Amino acid sequence: MTASEHDATTRDTTRLGWPAVHGLAYGGDYNPEQWPQDVREEDVALMRQAGVNLVSVGIFSWAMLEPREGEYDWGWLDDVLDRLHAQGVSAALATATASPPPWLTHRHPEILPQDADGTILWPGARQAYSVSSPVFREYALRMTRAIAERYAQHPALALWHVDNELGCHNAHDFSDDAAAAFRAWLQARYGTVEELNAAWGTAFWSQRYSSFEEVLPPRRAPMFVNPTQQLDFHRYSSDEFLAYFREMKAVLREVTPGVPVTTNFMCTTRSKTMDYFSWAAEMDVIATDHYTIADDDERHIELAFSADLTRGVAAGRPWMLMEHSTSAVNWQLHNRTKSPQEMLRDSLGHVARGADAVMFFQWRQSAAGAEKYHSAMVPHAGPDSDVFRATVRLGEALRALEPVQGSTVDAHVALVFDYEAWWASELDSHPRNDFSYPEEVMHLYRALWLAGMTVDVVHPSAELSGYRAIVVPSLYLVRDEHAQALADAAGAGASVLISFFSGIVDEHDAVRLGGYPGAFRELLGIRTEEFWPLQGAEFHALHGGGRGEFWAENTHLEGAAEVRTWAEGPLAGRPAVTRRPVGQGAAWYLGTRPDAETLQSLVGRVLDEAGVAAEAEAPEGVDVVRRHGEDGATYLFVLNHTAQDAVIGADGRELITGAEVAGDLTVRAGEVAVVAEGC
Missing domain, CATH: 3.20.20.80 (Glycosidases)
Known part of the structure; x- marks a missing residue:
């Protein structure tokens, strides 16, 4: 077995600890x-x-x-x-x-x-x-x-x-x-x-x-x-x-x-x-x-x-x-x-x-x-x-x-990321040769960030049982056991969202025959006959609002339900976004790249279904993340990337200034605050 065929959860028991430096x-x-x-x-x-x-x-x-x-x-x-x-x-x-x-x-x-x-x-x-x-x-x-x-x-x-x-x-x-x-x-x-x-x-x-x-x-x-x-x-x-x-x-x-x-x-x-x-x-x-x-x-x-x-x-x-x-x-x-x-x-x-x-x-x-x-x-x-x-x-x-x-x-949302899929998806001779794996990853990660989600970015071999929502951007190459792990996670209650150009080839870059998306056809309850890559900046409207960009597919439902269909173009009436109940969870499919607002709405539906909430209510552009100590202490980081002051609900002691916080925390424009909660 090569180093590439790894189990990301396996760790070397001879590893030493953190370098001997006091504090951060x-x-x-x-x-x-x-x-x-x-x-x-x-x-x-x-x-x-x-x-x-x-x-x-x-x-x-x-x-x-x-x-x-x-x-x-x-x-x-x-x-x-x-x-x-x-x-x-x-x-x-x-x-x-x-x-x-x-x-x-x-x-x-x-x-x-x-x-x-x-x-x-x-x-x-x-x-x-x-x-x-x-x-x-x-x-x-x-x-x-x-x-x-x-x-x-x-x-x-x-x-x-x-x-x-x-x-x-x-x-x-x-x-x-x-x-x-x-x-x-x-x-x-x-x-x-x-x-x-x-x-x-x-x-x-x-x-x-x-x-x-x-x-x-x-x-x-x-x-x-x-x-x-x-x-x-x-x-x-x-x-x-x-x-x-x-x-x-x-x-x-x-x-x-x-x-x-x-x-x-x-x-x-x-x-x-x-x-x-x-x-x-x-x-x-x-x-x-x-x-x-x-x-x-x-x-x-x-x-x-x-x-x-x-x-x-x-x-x-x-x-x-x-x-x-x-x-x-x-x-x-x-x-x-x-x-x-x-x-x-x-x-x-x-x-x-x-x-x-x-x-x-x-x-x-x-x-x-x-x-x-x-x-x-x-x-x-x-x-x-x-x-x-x-x-x-x-x-x-x-x-x-x-x-x-x-x-x-701690995070309840996972985004699956794989270097092998990156390498394979950007090889030559593909349906769109301007495909960029990082761009597709960032479209979905951005929607999660704007929703205030704390996200673990994990390898396909990671343990998925603790996540309520799992997002899978364009996992073009996937091994059988990793595809099965995603299906198992959905069956156990997770909401799994998979985007286009996923499950297409095995680890040898051989196409999985019988229709796309290959390894995920049964999980998603769909079968695509042909990819229908859009040309340049071409886009088409979707029923229910919004539009699809970059990519389209000639897709048939085989157990899934339509969430969005194409409202115009050669695929009018065909499904563009689908959902299939799976055990205690669900499997969603994005057969196109929705515009940013539509994607935000769809991701919001997946997160609501999964019962996942943001760390705190915050204005757009304000990043809120929480770290957890072994002693039960929690630390709320608030990063204000905007030009306006932001108010966040918090209680405790702000560590950088030493100020006490009771109820509301004001973070100045462009600044950062860290609250040791409950102190």
Whole structure:
């Protein structure tokens, strides 16, 4: 069984606990090698002022620590760690392997990754390595062991940070080393080439293989590459990076058995290369990076989704926000500045959804290099700046929120999310080749957010019995056991809402025959003859109000009842939205993408049927989430994303200000409040 064929509920019993940091962790990437000694000395004083207690050190420092092969310069890092410890700041010490040094790529150019068309990705940026290269792996493990042995007993060491954003820029490598590793992965997965031929459907286009040696990665070809080959290459790439992580972790565990190990994920709607659900069991603590998109007017909703996804990957346990930005980034078309209020809301928005650490890229804004215009906790302007004052204010807020540490988020609504379905649904040669899995996910998540729902974003293998409503956006690829689990949940009383382009293929990307939506036909009580994708911005009205956009289907009822039918167009009179009673619950189907208002109404009906209510009555644009402590304490987070003050019913003590709250809580425009209820 590969890492992709995982059970998300299985956990490694040898995992260590949270890093030894008092209270909520606060800090960021610290790159002292970029600065002279006097700046380093100022840094620790400013960290103390800001309340920083954890920094990531050494992420891109391989060339500084090993300037020539086998020659190490530890002095500067010794001094930095000593200085941090003296000021009460702990270190998430990196393996320094995120970019190989120039001497290594010069001596061993064979470690460089290649694109699908054979283009070599040269040094000069970062992550210029093929993770499948045995040569690179040998050097990376050697560097990891050297750092671990050097700092195993250092009192500042609280957490190991393996590499950095694994697979961010080099996820899909098509080199000869990758080809050999892909073949080995396929042989382990299928056993025989006959099984591979059956899974890949190689009878099509004369692709039958007589040995594994004939198989290549899906390099650039004259026409569409075999879709199952592409899908398996996604799986292999995620598994290969995970194997690399495991090797690094094994060295760290051997040398420092009591120090927790993690790496920073990218649990967002923009990162599809790694299947983080399959990685989760290997992490002592889940960590993620998140950046908002400046031109998204609802970026706070995408932030909420990404935080809920991270909590889902963490199986509900507290997690770390390893990177986000104090203000502008440098890699978008227009890099918009954040206000201090937005920086605070972004940070506490993650805490509201389970983060027990708030960290940034980076501590001090670089004076040179590709990220010199990426904001930091200490900006180019220095400490006499709005950004640093916001940094200090956030530190004060996080210290006040210390009682929240370790508490968790409870939800009665689940949204099912799957990286394999994402990969498969966005392959080429589909009914609509502008289909975007994250867009369909966010259409439904947005409706839940606007309804005030707390949502767990879960893998299809998750335990579903505790949820009253389960939303399944476009689960194009689904395994039999996961489809059955959704049917069982509906039968046991859940209201299950499934949207179009779901259940279509099995795990090999083979179409489930007999009519769509394949695996969900019986559950939903419908059968679709043909997809009827709408053209461009085309839409058609629905009976009962609203309209359907993007997608339509020629659907027949086989036990379900119509909720909405098409009022016009070639499918007029055909069902567009259906519902079927199932046991004690129900199964709903969206055979189109309803307009936002209609979708909100339909989702509201599903939630009402499920008996699920919002955490609190709140104006639109005000986010309310509750965390629960093991001692029965509850903490109500209220994030006001609007330009008007908001009043929320609450009782207790507001932790950031210390004010008592009795009945009504006023949260100023753009601000955040956290109430320890019942205090």
